[in-house]
Amino acid sequence: MAHGGTSLVGLEAVRRFARIYEVEGELKGLGDEERSAQRQRLAKPLWEELRQWLALERRLVADGGAAAKAIDYTLGHWTALTRHLEDGAVALDNNHLERQIKPWAMGRRAWQFVGSELAGQRAAIVMSLVQSARMNGHDPWAYLRDVLQRLPTLLNSRLDELLPHRWQSCGN
Numbered sequence: 001m002a003h004g005g006t007s008l009v010g011l012e013a014v015r016r017f018a019r020i021y022e023v024e025g026e027l028k029g030l031g032d033e034e035r036s037a038q039r040q041r042l043a044k045p046l047w048e049e050l051r052q053w054l055a056l057e058r059r060l061v062a063d064g065g066a067a068a069k070a071i072d073y074t075l076g077h078w079t080a081l082t083r084h085l086e087d088g089a090v091a092l093d094n095n096h097l098e099r100q101i102k103p104w105a106m107g108r109r110a111w112q113f114v115g116s117e118l119a120g121q122r123a124a125i126v127m128s129l130v131q132s133a134r135m136n137g138h139d140p141w142a143y144l145r146d147v148l149q150r151l152p153t154l155l156n157s158r159l160d161e162l163l164p165h166r167w168q169s170c171g172n
Helices: 008-026 032-060 066-076 095-111 117-135 140-153 156-162
Strands: none
Touching: 008 032, 008 066, 032 066, 095 117, 117 140, 140 156
16 A cells, blocks of 8 residues: 555545645636636535545545544545635635744744843844734835834834834835
């Protein structure tokens, strides 16, 4: 059942998921309603074939094995896994969120040794500003450089202009 330590069931599952991602890539530039309609037409049949194939494979693999656990997990979460088929605004996966939290996950261990609670709070503020700048389409370093240059002379009543979701570069 395995080929060079790789499960044939796993390889086939990856091939099927790759085809689903290929279809999703073709729908990237569409509006939510059109994406939803095209998912129904193009992706939903692939999902239905995948589900049928998984159910068949589950009967063929031994209980308790890695393949059985993976198939059981997938079928047990089918509604969540295919939620994007019903709403064009829902992403196929959460990879975009994973990329956004990666800096925090990568730094978690290092921040244990930041020096003090106050230093940790300051590091968290800077990381929040950097990530918020990214999420709002800004180059974080250009944003921070501009904000730090403008901050000393800006009136307190206008500080909200420097928040990442409101910031406009002065072109410096």
